[in-house]
Amino acid sequence: MLDSLKTNNEFSFVYRNGKSYANKYLVMYAVENGLGSNRIGISVSKKVGNSVVRHRVTRLIRESYRLNQAAFHTGYDIVVVARAGAKGKGYSDIDSAVMHLIKLHRIVIRSAAKSE
Numbered sequence: 001m002l003d004s005l006k007t008n009n010e011f012s013f014v015y016r017n018g019k020s021y022a023n024k025y026l027v028m029y030a031v032e033n034g035l036g037s038n039r040i041g042i043s044v045s046k047k048v049g050n051s052v053v054r055h056r057v058t059r060l061i062r063e064s065y066r067l068n069q070a071a072f073h074t075g076y077d078i079v080v081v082a083r084a085g086a087k088g089k090g091y092s093d094i095d096s097a098v099m100h101l102i103k104l105h106r107i108v109i110r111s112a113a114k115s116e
Contacts (some may be wrong), residue, residue: 026101
């Protein structure tokens with residue numbers, strides 16, 4: 001089970017205090033949370049598409065994080081914001097975008113089995 005950021009205050013804290021990196025499909029903010037686990041928040045705006053498209057992008061991001069989380073350091077609040085370019089992309093594209101940003105944030109412990 002993934003811990004998630006739920007309230008506006010939690011998202012706002014990460015936006016204000018976190019460091020951000022971006023690529024073609026995603027923007028990722030991360031800040032240390034002082035907890036023993038990571039919490040993830042996913043934001044997909046209407047610019048990306050209708051509710052079906054937005055929900056699919058959300059599921060792809062969450063699944064990529066879930067499958068790779070064993071390779072991550074703990075103690076971070078992470079917010080992933082989908083860009084319009086993520087619309088219509090498959091799992092492999094989203095997964096490589098998530099892993100690319102995780103590596104830029106230096107949250108990854110070891111190089112994951114699936115490399116870019």
